[in-house]
Amino acid sequence: MSTATKGVSSDRIVRMVAELAKCVGSEGLVAGQVVDINSEGLSDVGLDHLEYIHIHKTAVLLEASVVLGAISGGANDEEIARLRKFARCIGLLFQVVDDILDVTKSSQELGKTAGKDLVTDKMTYPKLLGIEKSREFAEKLNRDAREQLAGFDPEKAAPLIALANYISYRNN
Amino acid sequence: MSTATKGVSSDRIVRMVAELAKCVGSEGLVAGQVVDINSEGLSDVGLDHLEYIHIHKTAVLLEASVVLGAISGGANDEEIARLRKFARCIGLLFQVVDDILDVTKSSQELGKTAGKDLVTDKMTYPKLLGIEKSREFAEKLNRDAREQLAGFDPEKAAPLIALANYISYRNN
Numbered sequence A, B: 001m002s003t004a005t006k007g008v009s010s011d012r013i014v015r016m017v018a019e020l021a022k023c024v025g026s027e028g029l030v031a032g033q034v035v036d037i038n039s040e041g042l043s044d045v046g047l048d049h050l051e052y053i054h055i056h057k058t059a060v061l062l063e064a065s066v067v068l069g070a071i072s073g074g075a076n077d078e079e080i081a082r083l084r085k086f087a088r089c090i091g092l093l094f095q096v097v098d099d100i101l102d103v104t105k106s107s108q109e110l111g112k113t114a115g116k117d118l119v120t121d122k123m124t125y126p127k128l129l130g131i132e133k134s135r136e137f138a139e140k141l142n143r144d145a146r147e148q149l150a151g152f153d154p155e156k157a158a159p160l161i162a163l164a165n166y167i168s169y170r171n172n
Helices: A010-024 A029-038 A047-072 A077-104 A125-129 A131-147 A154-169 B010-024 B029-039 B047-072 B077-104 B125-129 B131-147 B154-169
Strands: none
Touching: A010 A029, A010 A047, A010 B010, A029 A047, A047 A077, A047 A125, A077 A125, A077 A131, A077 A154, A125 A131, A131 A154, B010 B029, B010 B047, B029 B047, B047 B077, B047 B125, B077 B125, B077 B131, B077 B154, B125 B131, B131 B154
């Protein structure tokens, strides 16, 4: 990133490096992985706890991708904040949908073993909320994500909206 | 580095990040470690091969330390090149001295097991050159290192010369 990025000011490249380091380091991916491992076998994993893991383990990867693009593309602080929230929403959405698919689809449809969250100690949204509330939560996350894009050029926002819908309505 | 560095231009911070990434990545530390592991048990490790390993595995750590300091301190390209060469020389010197101490000192003097290079497959400078030639090579590296500092303010260069001498004349 520090050598191959062209046409972006050094100020922005430094900010990108800092952002990526934060996302993958002890405040981001590492924190999520540690809490996930330490939570194995715990019976009292609540919604906040589950969300912490997914925000740090999964959503942060989408957050880094989106925010790095925003910084390099010249976004201002408010735009970066909106795009960060968009990315967190679709990151969490990805996980909620993953949990729902695990209990509603066959292994053949998924292309991987279905129902494996049920036979393990892994906490999931359907286990905590039930299927219907999990679906409502997924819909809310998709809505929240798209709302963040309201102020942007609709043509430029379209691929991001398509991405949110793809994550929402995928079947495997 | 990208968040805690104060009073240094973004241009220089980007250059520091690139330098560190190169030193520890697949062109640096990783390359040295891979070649070292792949060389285990080989009987035909020559001087160039051995130097490649030490330059990439050991010297590169001193190189990163010195060059990052030089960049952040405002050094120009020629000064950075000289300090880089200084660091490589003392890095390689460290390894040559290490190899010599292993065969000339007792475990008590070293504070670690002496003679362990002899009983393993590890290639060393004394094995390739003999003790006397290894000592001459160490002296040459110390001289080459100090020569790189000739153009700098003697007062500022003094700690670096002391470091080269410390590495040369250490007993453990």
